[in-house]
Amino acid sequence: MASQSIVLEESSSSGLSPKYAGLAVNAVRLMSTLDAACGWGSTPDGGMNRLSLNNDDKKVRDWFIEETAKYGCHHKVDEMGNIFAIRPGQNNSLPPIGLGSHLDTQPTGGKYDGILGVISGIEVLKVLHQHQITSYAPVAVVNWTNEEGARFPPAMLCSGVWGGAFTVPWAHARAELEGHTTLKEELQRIGYLGTTPCSYAANPLLAHFEVHIEQGPILDKAEQAAAVVKGVQSIRWYNVQVTGREAHTGTTPMESRSDALLGAAKMIVATNQIVTEGELFERGGRATIAVINSMPQSINTIAGNVRLGLDIRAPADSDVELIESLCKKRFQEVCDEHGLKMEFDNFWVSPALNFDPTMVQCVRDSCSSISCNGKELVSGAGHDSVYTSRKVPTAMIFVRCRDGVSHNPTEYSRPEDCAAGAQVLLGAYLRYDELVRKSTEAKI
Amino acid sequence: MASQSIVLEESSSSGLSPKYAGLAVNAVRLMSTLDAACGWGSTPDGGMNRLSLNNDDKKVRDWFIEETAKYGCHHKVDEMGNIFAIRPGQNNSLPPIGLGSHLDTQPTGGKYDGILGVISGIEVLKVLHQHQITSYAPVAVVNWTNEEGARFPPAMLCSGVWGGAFTVPWAHARAELEGHTTLKEELQRIGYLGTTPCSYAANPLLAHFEVHIEQGPILDKAEQAAAVVKGVQSIRWYNVQVTGREAHTGTTPMESRSDALLGAAKMIVATNQIVTEGELFERGGRATIAVINSMPQSINTIAGNVRLGLDIRAPADSDVELIESLCKKRFQEVCDEHGLKMEFDNFWVSPALNFDPTMVQCVRDSCSSISCNGKELVSGAGHDSVYTSRKVPTAMIFVRCRDGVSHNPTEYSRPEDCAAGAQVLLGAYLRYDELVRKSTEAKI
Structure with a gap:
């Protein structure tokens, strides 16, 4: 000052x-x-x-x-x-x-x-x-x-x-x-x-x-x-890359899929849950995914790659860090459930x-x-x-x-x-x- | 024949x-x-x-x-x-x-x-x-x-x-x-x-x-x-248009949002649940969302419009119809929860x-x-x-x-x-x- x-x-x-x-x-x-x-x-x-x-x-x-x-x-x-x-x-x-x-x-x-x-x-x-x-x-x-x-x-x-x-x-x-x-x-x-x-x-x-x-x-x-x-607010921005396996929607049984878009959807829902329940909500935590790019964008090919843009905010830096760690944990659980790989890149920090x-x-x-x-x-x-x-x-x-x-x-x-x-x-x-x-x- | x-x-x-x-x-x-x-x-x-x-x-x-x-x-x-x-x-x-x-x-x-x-x-x-x-x-x-x-x-x-x-x-x-x-x-x-x-x-x-x-x-x-x-298989393809309200990710409290991408994510998860649980799974029902277009694709603007491409298949036409009706019902519940509007368009049918x-x-x-x-x-x-x-x-x-x-x-x-x-x-x-x-x- x-x-x-x-x-x-x-x-x-x-x-x-x-x-x-x-x-x-x-x-x-x-x-x-x-x-x-x-x-x-x-x-x-x-x-x-x-x-x-x-x-x-x-x-x-x-x-x-x-x-x-x-x-x-x-x-x-x-x-x-x-x-x-x-x-x-x-x-x-x-x-x-x-x-x-x-x-x-x-x-x-x-x-x-x-x-x-x-x-x-x-x-x-x-x-x-x-x-x-x-x-x-x-x-x-x-x-x-x-x-x-x-x-x-x-x-x-x-x-x-x-x-x-x-x-x-x-x-x-x-x-x-x-x-x-x-x-x-x-x-x-x-x-x-x-x-x-x-x-x-x-x-x-x-x-x-x-x-x-x-x-x-x-x-x-x-x-x-x-x-x-x-x-x-404290702000951090992230790129999250989710990689699954492309496969035919018609010939691939539900139990044999690594659907990157399904995984990404569960990440979006989890992100919202983290900041709409409990103390983080009370303390003004906000987390949003508003950018999504899915490939190959063919109605009969299960998505193999999805990129998400994640925006986390809170009045306190410590809460942004907490939301980040909860997102990482939940996202990894989604990856484990669906056989997906994830890259989680924090590309911007504004304390x-x-x-x-x-x-x-x-x-x-x-x-x-x-x-x-x-x-x-x-x-x-x-x-x-x-x-x-x-x-x-x-x-x-x-x-x-x-x-x-x-x-x-x-x-x-x-x-x-x-x-x-x-x-x-x-x-x-x-x-x-x-x-x-x-x-x-x-x-x- | x-x-x-x-x-x-x-x-x-x-x-x-x-x-x-x-x-x-x-x-x-x-x-x-x-x-x-x-x-x-x-x-x-x-x-x-x-x-x-x-x-x-x-x-x-x-x-x-x-x-x-x-x-x-x-x-x-x-x-x-x-x-x-x-x-x-x-x-x-x-x-x-x-x-x-x-x-x-x-x-x-x-x-x-x-x-x-x-x-x-x-x-x-x-x-x-x-x-x-x-x-x-x-x-x-x-x-x-x-x-x-x-x-x-x-x-x-x-x-x-x-x-x-x-x-x-x-x-x-x-x-x-x-x-x-x-x-x-x-x-x-x-x-x-x-x-x-x-x-x-x-x-x-x-x-x-x-x-x-x-x-x-x-x-x-x-x-x-x-x-x-x-x-x-019986196949039907759909376009689902989800409309919410664009708003700033930083200034809009979690409880004041109509987030079209969050709604779309819940629809993707619901679609998967419908065909991975119970009788529809046993009867070979398949439902996939592999196309997603979200607007305006800005990391700090809550998505106002999302289009999904939905692919439903099953050996029996009646099961495709059942999956369709379950999707419609669950999607509408998501819309009601988040203040979203939906258009649900079946553009291709292959019995x-x-x-x-x-x-x-x-x-x-x-x-x-x-x-x-x-x-x-x-x-x-x-x-x-x-x-x-x-x-x-x-x-x-x-x-x-x-x-x-x-x-x-x-x-x-x-x-x-x-x-x-x-x-x-x-x-x-x-x-x-x-x-x-x-x-x-x-x-x-």
Whole structure:
């Protein structure tokens, strides 16, 4: 964790400073900003198609700079096109506290994924501006480039560069998924190849808050508008190769078979059982097989080879390891029963991420202040905050979305839920800014 | 069943006529004929690659005519290139009794599939010739064109034309699977576009016997050299479409999913259970899912659509219907449990085929005479005899093959097992010829 991390001396971030009592976001204004931010790249079905660095992304970037300038911001654009809209504070020797997310979308995306986080940050600026508040540290609303990775894989590319996961030259050279241009060429073309170095060291933030739709159904089922996100799940991905023996479906008796697809099916069922029964279910373990390739795909030839893609997740690394070992054991039993061979290859590991406890406590207290404290979540998906958390104290706020649907034109969050997310952001940010003031003044 | 069918008056085809006592095939000569018949199109790995109507097929056809001519045969080549090597009998007003199979192979085939049936017929000719026997009815060894269908789909094409399943113009127009030429063009090119009409009516047989390797492991496990084949299984093929809901594997709790691949896996397991437990297993029911297509094939997106290919077989049509109904019921239960939808489409039906009881009894008695009567089989795969049985009394003899492996260079039947098959053919054919004599003379 970075050196700026503030350690709470008490169990709470304490209440909001009395001078900020009653400060509230404006839900109507917030939704009006959302409409404005969706003014380029919207689709007739109510969704969005704004791939990173296309002409619509240029237009919304221009709008973002123009809009945030109205509330006292100056701007930095870095080498990856990340835009920092910085509103000065009382102590401008400090890096700004970041309120960030992304304005790019999936090709068949919705109006909320990413966009809600940026406009929630803008709403915080508006509240500060409206009440003529100068925060202690500067505040920066950040638009991270190419979070979706839909045009230039991988996802979270430019927050990743800032957080040290990728180098600038490597990221600049990323090629369009369906096309021939590179990310750098597109940054140049639309005028967003900035001069600020893209790195935490050269262009630091003090902390990073991010509002995002949940992209899952937990808050919708719990009828809770928003929630603190304590961290990101532990994830591991595997290839499982199952080898049996091809044989004729008509001439091979049931008892003489080594059916790789039957074995694979039993593995899929076993995987599901492991995480839907007992303690692993209670602790949020998830395991899914969603990729299957069977050979030779002939209706009258028993499958001889099946490859499965296995995705295991849990809040705790130890539970991912436990699920992995249970899968291995059960899969081997299936192989023994059916005369199959197995290769079990773990090709990707993403350890569990716990957000900064002080940041999380600020969000938790802010959630409590508007009675959004029933559920506390662990993110199942990646966000820009995964990479900012490598360098600076980070926490997230999830907003309820209908049926958990995302990456889809029908993605929807109610205005009151969007407002709740922005309100939690405002309160959490102001609490943290106050902690920064106390911590800094104590050092002086 | 065709009008030539002979109905046994007793429960047995009766023993072999005393005049034929002690007649035996010559195992060494039989294997030498097999080697000769594999002289064109053999592969370095010990297998065969002799696609129908290629240059190697032309050469083996030329050999077949030359070889059978040595034992008193004249020849008819029909419009589909089927070759009938006819050895006259005492009563040449009768159509010949056919002993047929095929000389074409799969591209990675073995030396036995099809070829063993033709050379077993030639061995019968040699025994008759050696002992100067003139049978009652004429006998015809038949080489059916394009049984494999590997070059010109579908399989069993030219016995199918003879049996009335396909028309000559349609069959002539069949295009090469990988190429541009038609079957008729290739018949012309290699000189085997005959003038005899390809139809049962114009060029009848009195009956059809076929020796074939089992292509399954039952006889090998039972250590039985050969067996009577009583008929061909009932077969039905289905497409099953399972629809769930795509969702993120990381953000979607286990209890909120409609996972189409999990449902499909449970269907695969249920299908196997239905035919491996209880009476359906005892009655030889088989059900296999060997085709699976899952969408969208992304490791972190729960499958929304899965298509399965289901193959159900049993000796009795009623058991195939029972398995179908049990599958439907169990699949629907899976759908109900997981919030899935299902379409269940039966796109192909091939009813059970029972070979002619008199022909089967002749084979059975011949099997008994050499103690090959432990197992009686039902064919799980199609053969030329499926189509001949539409028009004339037909029965088959299966020969043990190692591990049930076929359509593979390692396909293998021991010389003693091949000889047993030819011996059963000889005995069954002579028994049937004797029944024809008795039946014909009784009518006179």
